[in-house]
Amino acid sequence: xxxxxxxxxxxxxxxxxxxxxxxxxxTDKDNNPxxxxxxxxxxxHKSSETDENGAYSINNVPNGxxxxxxxxxxxxxxxxxxxxxxxxxxxxxxxxxxxFQMDEVIVATSFHKLQxxxxxxxxxxxxxxxxxxxxxxxxxxxxxxxxxxxxxxGASIGKPVIRGLSGNRVLVYSQGVRLENQQxxxxxxxxxxxxxxxxxxxxxxxxxxxxxxxxxxGVLYFNPEKFAKSNTFEGxxxxxxxxxxxxxNTTLGAKASSENWKYLVRGSNSFHSDYKxxxxxxxxxxxxxxxxxxxxxxxxNSIFSSVLRYNxxxxxxxxxxxxxxxxxxSSTPEYPKQAVTNHLLSLNSTLFFNTSKLDIDLxxxxxxxxxxxxxxxxxxxxxxxxxxxxxxxxLPKAGKLESIFGIQGMAQTNVNSGSEYLIPNANTKDFGVxxxxxxxxNSSVLQAGIRFDNRNINTESYGVLGDEGSFEAVAKxxxxxxxxxxxxxxxxxxxxxxxxxxxxxxxxxxxxxxSNGVHEGANRYEIGNSNLSTEQNMQTDLNLEYQNSxxxxxxxxxxxxxxxxxYLNPSAITIAGYDVFNYFQTNAKLYGGEFGVxxxxxxxxxxxxxxxxETVTGEKQSRSLGSEFLPFIPANNxxxxxxxxxxxxxxxxxxxxxxxxxxxxDQKKVxxxxxxxxxxxxxxxxIGGQVTIWKTHFNFNINGNNLxxxxxxxxxSRLKNDGxxxxxxxxxxxxxxxx
Numbered sequence: 001x002x003x004x005x006x007x008x009x010x011x012x013x014x015x016x017x018x019x020x021x022x023x024x025x026x027t028d029k030d031n032n033p034x035x036x037x038x039x040x041x042x043x044x045h046k047s048s049e050t051d052e053n054g055a056y057s058i059n060n061v062p063n064g065x066x067x068x069x070x071x072x073x074x075x076x077x078x079x080x081x082x083x084x085x086x087x088x089x090x091x092x093x094x095x096x097x098x099x100f101q102m103d104e105v106i107v108a109t110s111f112h113k114l115q116x117x118x119x120x121x122x123x124x125x126x127x128x129x130x131x132x133x134x135x136x137x138x139x140x141x142x143x144x145x146x147x148x149x150x151x152x153x154g155a156s157i158g159k160p161v162i163r164g165l166s167g168n169r170v171l172v173y174s175q176g177v178r179l180e181n182q183q184x185x186x187x188x189x190x191x192x193x194x195x196x197x198x199x200x201x202x203x204x205x206x207x208x209x210x211x212x213x214x215x216x217x218g219v220l221y222f223n224p225e226k227f228a229k230s231n232t233f234e235g236x237x238x239x240x241x242x243x244x245x246x247x248x249n250t251t252l253g254a255k256a257s258s259e260n261w262k263y264l265v266r267g268s269n270s271f272h273s274d275y276k277x278x279x280x281x282x283x284x285x286x287x288x289x290x291x292x293x294x295x296x297x298x299x300x301n302s303i304f305s306s307v308l309r310y311n312x313x314x315x316x317x318x319x320x321x322x323x324x325x326x327x328x329x330s331s332t333p334e335y336p337k338q339a340v341t342n343h344l345l346s347l348n349s350t351l352f353f354n355t356s357k358l359d360i361d362l363x364x365x366x367x368x369x370x371x372x373x374x375x376x377x378x379x380x381x382x383x384x385x386x387x388x389x390x391x392x393x394x395l396p397k398a399g400k401l402e403s404i405f406g407i408q409g410m411a412q413t414n415v416n417s418g419s420e421y422l423i424p425n426a427n428t429k430d431f432g433v434x435x436x437x438x439x440x441x442n443s444s445v446l447q448a449g450i451r452f453d454n455r456n457i458n459t460e461s462y463g464v465l466g467d468e469g470s471f472e473a474v475a476k477x478x479x480x481x482x483x484x485x486x487x488x489x490x491x492x493x494x495x496x497x498x499x500x501x502x503x504x505x506x507x508x509x510x511x512x513x514x515s516n517g518v519h520e521g522a523n524r525y526e527i528g529n530s531n532l533s534t535e536q537n538m539q540t541d542l543n544l545e546y547q548n549s550x551x552x553x554x555x556x557x558x559x560x561x562x563x564x565x566x567y568l569n570p571s572a573i574t575i576a577g578y579d580v581f582n583y584f585q586t587n588a589k590l591y592g593g594e595f596g597v598x599x600x601x602x603x604x605x606x607x608x609x610x611x612x613x614e615t616v617t618g619e620k621q622s623r624s625l626g627s628e629f630l631p632f633i634p635a636n637n638x639x640x641x642x643x644x645x646x647x648x649x650x651x652x653x654x655x656x657x658x659x660x661x662x663x664x665x666d667q668k669k670v671x672x673x674x675x676x677x678x679x680x681x682x683x684x685x686x687i688g689g690q691v692t693i694w695k696t697h698f699n700f701n702i703n704g705n706n707l708x709x710x711x712x713x714x715x716x717s718r719l720k721n722d723g724x725x726x727x728x729x730x731x732x733x734x735x736x737x738x739x
Contacts, residue, residue, distance in 0.1 A: 020061045022090075028075075032054075037056070037070055037072045038072060039068060041061070042105065046300065061302065062303060063086065065081055065357075066083075072095065076096045076097070077114055108201040110210060110449075119488045123145055123147070132658075136242060138197070140158060145202065146613075150716065152717050152726075155727055160190065162204050164616040165216070168184050169216045170217045171219045172190065173221045174224070177362070177388055180367065180386040191315075204556075205560065206218075212410075212432045227296070227298060234738070236252075239251075244728060245727075246329055247270065263298075268291070269290070272289075272331060273331045275727045276728050277324075279711065282328070283724055285318035285321070287334075290316075306347065307347070311342070311343075316340075323724055324724065339372070343365065344363070346361070348360075356396045359393075360391055367386075379419055381416065385413050392406040400439055402439075421463075428455065428510075435450060445489075451483075452481055455507040457475070459473055468576070478508075484503070487499050502538070502541075503537060506535040513528050513529065524570075524579050525579065527580060536564060542555075542556070549602070551600070559590075567586070567588075569672075586620050589619055590619075595612065608643040610640070614634075617629075629670055635665050638665075639660070642658065643658045652689050660683070682705070682710060683707045686703045698738070704731050706730060714726050
């Protein structure tokens with residue numbers, strides 16, 4: 001019996017570690033080998049690189065359909081599908097040169113296609129490129145992308161706005177799971193640090209088919225950094241300094257991989273003083289400190305792949321109430337202030353079944369938010385625990401048809417332990433089921449899907465009904481059906497057309513249903529409405545793209561119709577000296593788009609000119625009031641950049657120099673309780689690259705943002721009502737060493 005068990009164990013071990021292998025050679029069109037091509041199998045979290053002969057290999061791959069991406073700057077990316085079998089599988093690739101940036105695989109959509117193959121237009125940007133722009137925070141970097149804005153409170157708090165929609169209408173995903181951090185609040189920021197994040201993908205428009213409730217306005221999908229290549233170790237250290245806030249950001253990371261196991265750890269710490277405006281004064285108590293830790297461990301073989309990641313984030317920030325008062329260079333927040341800690345644990349796994357596979361994403365998020373008015377005893381303490389799950393079964397491919405069936409859900413609890421309640425204790429449960437299919441022929445793709453969702457909300461009563469801070473118990477059940485249909489085709493070799501029609505929904509959040517008291521961060525008294533219905537929208541998107549060797553053009557237009565749009569409206573009364581705002585519903589519409597060009601003149605291969613324009617208009621539609629503009633709609637913006645890329649002998653590689661001029665126009669299409677905002681122009685400079693000195697390699701970048709120190713007020717700044725300008729000139733120095 002013992003010999004039989006040993007034999008079975010050896011046989012099972014050999015089975016799960018079957019030495020399936022993919023190998024090949026990568027060349028250009030003249031059959032010259034290409035060195036340094038990155039080969040990535042996302043399902044296995046495995047990567048490799050070609051040697052000087054253009055050769056590569058990926059070991060321990062499962063049987064069945066495998067997607068492999070080949071990328072290198074200066075060449076057109078390729079995303080290949082291979083039916084892997086026992087033994088060695090050969091796959092040779094010919095890459096064609098391109099003068100534009102690499103085509104990236106989009107993870108935020110269903111079928112993980114290259115953007116050039118994707119039905120939906122999704123913006124993709126590396127965090128490295130955002131950091132090269134000298135942004136103080138992650139959301140400030142994202143704001144530079146067309147169609148994206150932020151509702152800001154100084155330099156520390158920023159909420160993403162996608163085509164005029166924000167808050168609970170925009171979902172944030174990190175480490176493959178939904179991030180929940182009381183995002184209904186205006187003064188609740190993104191809750192993510194850019195350390196350990198590789199890239200961001202942005203879906204502009206309803207994505208309820210894949211993500212359920214709250215994806216009515218769009219999704220920010222943050223991809224974590226990749227593990228090290230097989231059998232390698234990597235380490236790095238980076239330091240950034242900010243002149244305006246006297247700020248510092250320090251990051252240290254290390255990662256290693258074998259054929260099967262992968263590990264990484266990254267820590268970051270930053271601190272900033274009050275930001276300085278153009279006249280030299282500092283805006284009191286806009287200072288903040290942030291600590292962040294990210295770790296991960298992964299394992300893959302020929303049967304399954306699994307990655308466990310953990311992210312701890314601690315943010316201490318001041319809440320500005322006194323405008324420009326006592327001047328200080330301290331980075332320690334004063335009262336009133338917030339302390340926010342966030343724990344994010346994710347497990348992302350894939351099980352392979354020859355011709356099909358199952359993706360399992362599990363996440364647990366614990367968000368602890370405390371607010372302190374005048375002492376270290378928190379007046380407001382909220383703990384939000386969220387468990388979410390997402391299972392997607394990829395059916396066997398039938399010819400040119402790919403299809404996915406999935407279930408998705410969430411269980412959430414909110415518990416108060418402070419003396420003040422902003423929202424009541426509550427339980428929220430989500431459940432959704434969906435199916436989607438992708439059919440591709442020649443240069444055309446058709447994609448369609450359908451989904452059903454249920455959200456159940458139960459809250460506890462609190463206090464004496466009628467008194468400030470009291471809540472009546474609420475039990476609500478919301479259902480929604482949603483559909484999506486998209487079509488992409490290449491009209492010519494250079495011209496691509498995309499048309500998408502999709503619906504989305506959002507159930508009312510706890511603040512909208514139950515509020516009854518002063519919202520200190522917003523400086524108003526809010527009264528909820530337990531009779532609110534589900535928001536339901538339908539958006540149509542049209543995307544046109546043209547690209548040849550030296551010129552690229554895009555035009556994205558959208559029309560978004562929202563039924564039962566929830567909004568705050570001021571009343572004619574005050575309570576305890578605060579203006580009272582009530583929650584109402586009406587129909588609304590948003591429309592606009594983004595347009596841009598990228599010119600690469602020949603023979604000046606080192607020069608790039610990019611220009612983009614974005615516009616959005618939001619209107620309420622009421623029978624009694626007629627049309628009225630929606631609040632918090634960003635102003636039109638025209639952004640122009642000139643970028644030079646160069647190398648200098650043997651000591652500077654991948655050098656760049658950029659000049660950016662951003663023109664924001666007047667915003668006069670405002671809601672009844674908003675004021676007009678004047679336009680402004682900002683000039684930004686940047687330079688950087690990889691330096692080699694005595695065999696030591698490091699990357700650097702120097703940025704000058706708002707170089708002419710203009711005084712301006714952004715329309716979506718929450719300090720606008722106090723007449724406080726945004727940040728003045730900021731010089732940023734960044735340096736990164738590979739260890």
